[in-house]
Amino acid sequence: MYDTPEFIRAFLDEVDEQLELFEENILKLEQNANDDEIIKTLFRVAHTLKGSSAAVGFEKMKILTHEMEDVLDKIRSGKIKVIKPVIDVLFRCLDELKTLKEEFSSNGNDIKTDITLTLSELHKYMSGDQLLKETINAEINKEFKLDLEQQIQAQQAAASGLNVFVCEVKLKKDCVMKTVRAFLILNFLNQLGTVIKSEPDITDMNDNIDVESISYLLITEFDKEELKVKVLDRMLEIESFNADSFDLSLIHRQPDNGCNVTKSNGYEGQNTNETKNKANQTVRVDIGRLEKMMEMVGELVIEKSRITQIVSFLHERYNSDNSFEDLEEISNQISRITNELQELVLKVRMLPIKQLFSRIPRLVRDLANSLHKEIELVIEGEDTELDKTIIEDLADPLVHLIRNAADHGIETPDERLKAGKNPKGTIRVNAYHQENQFILIVQDDGRGINLNKVKEVALEKGIISRQDSDLLNDKEILELIFKPGFSTSQSISDISGRGVGMDIVRNNINKLNGVIEVETKEWEGTKFIIKLPLTLAILNGLLIRINNEIYAIPVSNVIEIVRLNEKEIKKVKKQDVVIIRERTISLIWLHDYFKVPRKRRNKNIIIVILGIAEKRFGLVVDELIGNQEIVVKNFSSYIGKLDIFSGATILGDGNVACILDVAGIVKTTASKKICDKKFV
Amino acid sequence: MNELLDYQYVVCELCGEKYAIKINEVYEIIRFKKITYLHNSKSYLEGIINLRGKIVPVINVHRILGLEDYSDTKSTRIVILRFNDELVGTIVDRVIQVTKFSDIQPTPETVDEINGNYFEGLGITQDGEVIAIMKIDKLLNAEY
Numbered sequence: 151m152y153d154t155p156e157f158i159r160a161f162l163d164e165v166d167e168q169l170e171l172f173e174e175n176i177l178k179l180e181q182n183a184n185d186d187e188i189i190k191t192l193f194r195v196a197h198t199l200k201g202s203s204a205a206v207g208f209e210k211m212k213i214l215t216h217e218m219e220d221v222l223d224k225i226r227s228g229k230i231k232v233i234k235p236v237i238d239v240l241f242r243c244l245d246e247l248k249t250l251k252e253e254f255s256s257n258g259n260d261i262k263t264d265i266t267l268t269l270s271e272l273h274k275y276m277s278g279d280q281l282l283k284e285t286i287n288a289e290i291n292k293e294f295k296l297d298l299e300q301q302i303q304a305q306q307a308a309a310s311g312l313n314v315f316v317c318e319v320k321l322k323k324d325c326v327m328k329t330v331r332a333f334l335i336l337n338f339l340n341q342l343g344t345v346i347k348s349e350p351d352i353t354d355m356n357d358n359i360d361v362e363s364i365s366y367l368l369i370t371e372f373d374k375e376e377l378k379v380k381v382l383d384r385m386l387e388i389e390s391f392n393a394d395s396f397d398l399s400l401i402h403r404q405p406d407n408g409c410n411v412t413k414s415n416g417y418e419g420q421n422t423n424e425t426k427n428k429a430n431q432t433v434r435v436d437i438g439r440l441e442k443m444m445e446m447v448g449e450l451v452i453e454k455s456r457i458t459q460i461v462s463f464l465h466e467r468y469n470s471d472n473s474f475e476d477l478e479e480i481s482n483q484i485s486r487i488t489n490e491l492q493e494l495v496l497k498v499r500m501l502p503i504k505q506l507f508s509r510i511p512r513l514v515r516d517l518a519n520s521l522h523k524e525i526e527l528v529i530e531g532e533d534t535e536l537d538k539t540i541i542e543d544l545a546d547p548l549v550h551l552i553r554n555a556a557d558h559g560i561e562t563p564d565e566r567l568k569a570g571k572n573p574k575g576t577i578r579v580n581a582y583h584q585e586n587q588f589i590l591i592v593q594d595d596g597r598g599i600n601l602n603k604v605k606e607v608a609l610e611k612g613i614i615s616r617q618d619s620d621l622l623n624d625k626e627i628l629e630l631i632f633k634p635g636f637s638t639s640q641s642i643s644d645i646s647g648r649g650v651g652m653d654i655v656r657n658n659i660n661k662l663n664g665v666i667e668v669e670t671k672e673w674e675g676t677k678f679i680i681k682l683p684l685t686l687a688i689l690n691g692l693l694i695r696i697n698n699e700i701y702a703i704p705v706s707n708v709i710e711i712v713r714l715n716e717k718e719i720k721k722v723k724k725q726d727v728v729i730i731r732e733r734t735i736s737l738i739w740l741h742d743y744f745k746v747p748r749k750r751r752n753k754n755i756i757i758v759i760l761g762i763a764e765k766r767f768g769l770v771v772d773e774l775i776g777n778q779e780i781v782v783k784n785f786s787s788y789i790g791k792l793d794i795f796s797g798a799t800i801l802g803d804g805n806v807a808c809i810l811d812v813a814g815i816v817k818t819t820a821s822k823k824i825c826d827k828k829f830v
Numbered sequence: 831m832n833e834l835l836d837y838q839y840v841v842c843e844l845c846g847e848k849y850a851i852k853i854n855e856v857y858e859i860i861r862f863k864k865i866t867y868l869h870n871s872k873s874y875l876e877g878i879i880n881l882r883g884k885i886v887p888v889i890n891v892h893r894i895l896g897l898e899d900y901s902d903t904k905s906t907r908i909v910i911l912r913f914n915d916e917l918v919g920t921i922v923d924r925v926i927q928v929t930k931f932s933d934i935q936p937t938p939e940t941v942d943e944i945n946g947n948y949f950e951g952l953g954i955t956q957d958g959e960v961i962a963i964m965k966i967d968k969l970l971n972a973e974y
Contacts, residue, residue, distance in 0.1 A: 452883050805866065
């Protein structure tokens, strides 16, 4: 009864969201095994998924999530210890759920994926034997997460002959105001010695949290029995008290999973609570409606600028008139409101890149495991916002760049040691805004790209001819890696090496009107820099004139603008080129393509250097008009797709200007040779 | 042919000749405004205009029918047509009136040397004037 398409779509959306949350939290759990909050979140996810999969009658997912819920419940109550095999099983469950979801979205309830194996894996943890084995192996001492200062404190105490105890206190079930009670015990213990830490942290607790057992890490001169007697004697409402020596060796235990996630703008602690609350206050909106809204606001912006223009035009004539003053005021007010509205609508579509970055830790963890490398992942700027549609198209390029970095870039620990580097390689992913552009950097400190090898492979695969290869400079050689069919990897693994990766990166960046750059240093690493417009609906445009017609170019494609004397134009194979900072740049005259005369007012020509993905070329224009925010209007289907225009925009004066499609120009030039004509 | 008699028609002028367009195909009629040329698009596509924030393509009917090209005068109008849920403008030299026909005859093979396929039929007014009725879908899908 619930199988309407809207309902299914909402279900799938929810599953996506929950799985993302689940993945994020297992990764955190791996680092932070005793954080109750994380386990609770995981439990909630399993519970939510169980509920919603039952509602759509998705039996297999319901069963699996039900079992997960049981296991997580045991973890929550401390019956199962969080150890690596448990985490691995949870990861397996996550993968299984993802597969189930994919299958459900394509085939409906006809699911072929077999979940029995994972289920029996889960059962193993539910039944006793495994459980016993694990708990015996696991430390009796509760593992405290201590910061550096506390570690030193504990170590010094032990060294000076004091006892370091883990005191487990169970409060009576009917005890009221447990937090207060716990606090009283804390104060009392402090009289007997020093409490370094309590689990859960009492100072951080709300009154209404129900605690039944609290562990205190206590430094004291008394021994266990003395302590027990004193506590039970003085304190009320205690069910049991148990003191055990704290195993100091635990302090040195660092999680060693081959991959360590460092978040520079950390979101530990209260922050998680905040985000949780925020997530509850969102509304799902059909993206089509947002697009329509954006379109309407775009129209409003255009009309607004027309009003402003007319008001300033009338200013001369009626400036003594009182009601004209009113009109001016209203016009200003409308301007202000429209601008705010426009910003707001743009923001609605913007999402933090976090949702994309959250997939990386898992990816790197798996890559490190299967490649037997040690990789440290550093993620920065995950709150940087970007248009939703762009984020989606950015996913594949990002995955490929990270795979490449892990597979080709980072060396094995042995190789790294031999080269005198830290055996643990670093992959750094960074996002930030710069001048209305979104910048994404993927950087590794691996072996770098060997240019000679690139050249050899390109020759071997027939991507370049031997003649050409001698003419290329370093930068041009480096760009060969973006050519389809290129891969320097010796063997095809399931990670990379098929030679399609960089091609996908280039295609997607192309589609998004973005620019990609590579920097590499042998033995020091490789850096990929991707620059994208913040949004596709409104863009910052450079207005130029070619033969009295105004065109707009997305500023995100403009690399630089140069003025050169026409004598500096050289010819290579009938193609006009100029050399700018040792880089040969071919020139494109749209004049020829438009069949209008090339104008020459003076000896200097204006060249706008444009970039799309890894390509660069110079567009000769007659005049520069300036920068302006432009609203992109697509052509109706009656006009169809045009070679070199991506759409049109309406200028302040109400006239229409076409937007040049930089990718389209590259494509058209390659086939039609716009710039073949002689420069007369 | 009979149902064509029920419609009202907008009568316009191209190079001194009168042509009729079914009124329910007309979205609105605007004064001539600056058209932005679209290089390397369909040859009969004159360009695009801004119709209150919408980008609307404008076609050159003169060119399709093989008439002498239009010149921008005070009476020149752009007739905005509804076509497949989109708006398409056509340039006419003048808009004359809205009328009904008392009789409609089938189109001969050519009308003033123009391919007869571009017309629905010949409308005859009460005054006995003969006006060719444009077949919009044929005109807008012209192959040039």
